[in-house]
Amino acid sequence: MAKRFLLYAVLTLGAFVSLFPYLLVVLTAFKTQAQLSTTAPWLPGLPPTTANLAEMLAGDFPRYVLNTVVMTALLTAGQLLFTTFAAYAFARLRFRGRDVLFWLYVATMMVPSAVTMIPLFLIMRELDLVNTWYGLLVPYLLGSPYGIFLMRQFFKTLPAGLEEAARIDGAGPMTILLRVMLPLCRPALGTLAIITVISSWNSFLWPLIITSGDDTRVITVAIATLKSGIGVDYHLMMAGSLIALVPMVAVFIFFQKHIVRSVVLTGLK
């Protein structure tokens, strides 16, 4: 019995440690400068103030949030579209060079993004796309080898009989993919969408390098500049952080099943 109690104590402590920084963000975002120095970090400031959030939302912040939403939406749409087609071809169609190409894709999964950063910047500079939406999006718009790998694994699990039947009815690959396979792919597409939404929303280094103006500034870069500004205002910074975190937490709450499923799909078999 004592052992059982200890088990739950350890698990609960772990869960608390997981959530604690989030709790701090929420508490601090609703504190005034004065409350920040008079209350312990883990206690709420009473009465809570919405002035920090109001101040952040009154400035350019909403615009950066909107930029991030647009970037995330476009990258996710691109990933889903191009990844689905490529993964279907690799999983279900036969064509010359298929295996070589697929291994090439898998090999590129190992290439660290840190290594391609400088050449990507130079390519964009050569094309005159620095500080444009094109420069921000194009390198990551056409689907990732990782996503293709994930979706291919899923396509392979679907029964071949479905395709056979459609083919006998005279359907071509495009029809089979869109009408027969795609409806069955919803769980896998959901998983891929969430992974892409999170990684796009969180991306920092590439936007930092490729963008400089307000038109294309995303929330991660905006938050980073909050710190380098003179005199760090933690309560404002945490209000900004809260604005950046809330959409991801919402995504998580609604789609957590998919996130857990992504683990099983990631090819542990």
Added chain:
Amino acid sequence: MTSSTAPGALVAGERPATRRARRGGDRHAYLFIAPSLFGVVAFLLLPMVIVLVLSLFDWELLSAPEFAGLDNYRRLAGDGATWHSLAVTAGYVLLSIPLQTVLALALAVLLDRRVKGLRLYRSLFVVPWMATPIVLGLIWDWIFDPREGALNSALALVGVTGPDWLSDPSWALPAVALVSVWQHTGYNMLFFLAGLQGIPRELHDAAAVDGATPAQRFWRVTLPLLNPTMFFVTVTNLIGAFQVFDTVYAMTDGGPSHSTEVLNFRIFQTAFKEFDFGYAATLSTLLFAVIFAVTLAQVRFFGKRTTYDLS
């Protein structure tokens, strides 16, 4: 996108194809992979080639590139700051990876017993993984604040004076590594949990019947069977850890006195602060070589051990 419904245009499945139909299948397949193939070639393979070529040039962006042969590599050999940053990177990896792997495995083993509220715990543990790394860096920067931060305030409650964490060169790197542990432990736990639940109970029962203690069952049965999961988790975590950037940028900016200046951060500085692109490309090549070597070593290490195919 047009929809083709021409009969016999597709060849898939296990049947031998006629040449004509085969050509039709090829055409569709190439059409399907064309955009992603363009992406892989233009934004992954071409950049790899450019990095290698660029590392042979002296180029400060505003001047014209000048062929320098192996000059950059010679400079690298004598560049103490870079070797220091490689050591910092290794320190970061050694401080974060073993801890987050062991903790993740331990949590997974705990959750693998019939725990009430399994789903809830599992979800709560994964929450840190969602956090935007740059935001996370700022939050932890504040938690580590020596006077107002939550960590030292909590330590003060129990009568301990905490260190200056991020402004103390001997504490800054462990502090940054701790953030990685906080962020990745729960996510890794998901993989271990999936791995554990894939192990047939009969194997444990058989070992128990043969008189194996719980500890023996863990080391001799569970761990060897988790080998593929362990391989996946350590390979992906290491590749990620060698490239850490966001949290360092937000928490310490490489300081104090270069104690958190990891290699990826130094590459960024060399390219985008000093505009020394040729040398930065050389440093990128070094980073790639290190990651490649470490991954290869892991493949060999895990490949040598027995893996059990139960499917």
